[in-house]
Amino acid sequence: MLDYDVEAARYDATRGGVPRARSAARAILALVPERARTLLDVGCGTGLLTELLIRPGLRVFGVDSSPNMAQMAAGRLGAGLVLGNCHRLPFADDSLDAVSAVWLLHLLPDAPSVVAECARVLRPGGLFVTTVDKDAGHGMDSDVEELLAPFRARKAYDAAPRVLAVASEHGLRRVGEARFTGHGQGRSPAGTAGDVARGYYSSALALDDEQSDVLVSRLSRLPDPEVPRADPVYRLLALRKEG
Template identity: 85%
Template structure:
């Protein structure tokens, strides 16, 4: 797992920046009902996406467990709109919010179901939870980089859509829609992927021992055009409404 306090300073620049943030925000807002008056962005990071969720009549809040990330988000949104908090125990009252979003979060968490439960808890009846699912599948299967990663992929990702929907159903959430958006600037290059695998950034996504890791890094490094990013990923969002 990354140290997000350390990553905060350069996080946006290495994650597609403003184009990716706008792409995500537009897709999220398309799933949030116009009547919603409050929205909480869980795992808001630096707030780059969060600040683009603002629209007339919608009060947008953010929370993140990383002090470094939350500090940057507070500069963007305002200190009164960002709370340092853990997604497993959100610092909000039961049934107090109209919408909750969680973008690029659940895939990091072995205990993602507890975050889904918390998001359901803070939603009012009729409220909407919007989350990314199947994040790693967004990169597709037809690139040479993905072909090498595929044999080591965990069979059940933390944010697998079927898993998230099942947990959501247990907490009174029902699927009401979905959307897709492009992760601009997130196409993987062989060299960049090799470096991330070597540094353990794929720990949640790959089942791999030290010897296999070395072999995978070597094969990735030998692919043609090692510095050239492959196609940008297309991410999937689910919208789930609280029925009771």
């Protein structure tokens, strides 16, 4: 996994910035009912997305374990920012109306424990909103994705069936979903080759050093190496806590 303390300074600029965050925020808020009064964004990173979730009557918190990410988020969220671990959220049982986890579960081999923790802090009737199948959002229509496909891990950490099965064990039932465009996240051959070389896809691709070198070489030979392919379309699931 990337060192997010190191990534913090460049994170927003390399992840689609405000357009991507705004697209995600609109989709999340369309799922969160107007009656919700509190929302926790788990793995909030720099707080760029989290800040956009604030609306009248909704108190928004963000939690992240990276000190550098949290420092940036504090400038956007103020007292709503909490430095903490997604495996043990610093909130009481049954205390929140909504929890979001966007672009998080795909990074975590122990994603089921995080889903369980999000369920713990939700009150009965509360809503958990999370991205699933993140890497599948890029589709298979581009030459870049065609080269990545053979190296994909067999079961993504955030695969929708896996998330839904764990959610069900913790009293969460699917009540809706949405999709949104990851503006600025289309992959170029050159950019993807660089990311593979520096281990960016370690949670998504099963690669040894030799395979990594081969993949980088193949990506580097694709036409229009600096041209990003189509932006991905991400999937959100909305899960309500029963009881």
